[in-house]
Amino acid sequence: xxxxxxxxxLITIGVIFLFLGALGIFRMxxxxxxxxxxxxxxxxxxxSTVIGVGILQPEWFWKTLLIAIFIAIxxxxxxxxxxxxxxxxxxxPFMKKEGLDSYENVSIEEEK
Amino acid sequence: MSRFIFSFGIFxxxxxxxxxxxxYQEVIVGAFLSLILAFLSYKSFTERGLxxxxxxxxxxxxxxxxxFTIALVKANFDVARRVxxxxxxxxxxxxxxxxSLKSDTAKMFLANSITLTPGTLTVDVIDDKxxxxxxxxxxxxxxTIYNEIGKDFEEILKEIFR
Numbered sequence: 317x318x319x320x321x322x323x324x325x326l327i328t329i330g331v332i333f334l335f336l337g338a339l340g341i342f343r344m345x346x347x348x349x350x351x352x353x354x355x356x357x358x359x360x361x362x363x364s365t366v367i368g369v370g371i372l373q374p375e376w377f378w379k380t381l382l383i384a385i386f387i388a389i390x391x392x393x394x395x396x397x398x399x400x401x402x403x404x405x406x407x408x409p410f411m412k413k414e415g416l417d418s419y420e421n422v423s424i425e426e427e428k
Numbered sequence: 429m430s431r432f433i434f435s436f437g438i439f440x441x442x443x444x445x446x447x448x449x450x451x452y453q454e455v456i457v458g459a460f461l462s463l464i465l466a467f468l469s470y471k472s473f474t475e476r477g478l479x480x481x482x483x484x485x486x487x488x489x490x491x492x493x494x495x496f497t498i499a500l501v502k503a504n505f506d507v508a509r510r511v512x513x514x515x516x517x518x519x520x521x522x523x524x525x526x527x528s529l530k531s532d533t534a535k536m537f538l539a540n541s542i543t544l545t546p547g548t549l550t551v552d553v554i555d556d557k558x559x560x561x562x563x564x565x566x567x568x569x570x571x572t573i574y575n576e577i578g579k580d581f582e583e584i585l586k587e588i589f590r
Binding site: 411 | 446506512540
């Protein structure tokens with residue numbers, strides 16, 4: 317009974333954060349800020365949903381835990397690869413104040 | 429040898445987790461497959477093997493997981509706060525972060541942790557510099573950047589990988 321409630325609460329939290337992540341992708345001004353919202357919200361959203369399912373179905377718990385570990389390791393790596401790729405093809409980050417892009421010159425030096 | 433045992437242990441634990449059964453047939457097949465996998469991949473799978481299984485390091489690994497979980501939850505509330513606010517309070521930019529960690533594995537964990545903590549996203553790692561997209565650049569002073577972004581993680585990771 318307690319496990320049932322705990323599982324459902326975790327799934328609800330996960331779904332709320334996944335929704336907020338989607339809203340963030342919709343509202344943010346450029347690709348990097350969108351990725352920020354996307355990465356963090358989807359990581360916690362997916363972790364919480366998957367572990368919630370594991371608690372509702374105790375025989376799946378260890379499987380869902382392994383899936384959660386895999387998500388926690390692979391999600392930031394993929395977002396790093398996407399951000400680096402976007403910078404390499406020349407997408408400028410949105411900035412309110414000029415000159416905050418310390419990565420700009422590095423990319424040019426590496427290409428030479 | 430210690431690297432081989434470490435890889436074997438990890439693969440075997442993953443097998444046990446995915447089959448979720450201690451029937452002797454499952455365990456024998458799992459041990460056999462883990463042996464083959466560990467033999468083929470231990471050189472690229474781990475650099476230091478059983479090095480991590482020292483009580484002090486295990487303590488710091490658990491501490492790291494706790495700090496990491498708290499930071500992840502905080503990061504999500506931070507994102508939620510910024511997204512829901514109609515004014516969209518952001519001031520993004522890319523800053524340079526200097527790390528004193530030496531090992532590649534440690535740097536990978538630091539970069540991943542920074543990506544999942546409030547308001548930061550690692551764009552690239554070159555030698556000892558991490559280029560970080562920060563959604564709310566408070567200051568460009570290296571000391572403030574170090575304290576705000578990665579101090580907690582770096583101190584724990586230094587202990588783990590020493």
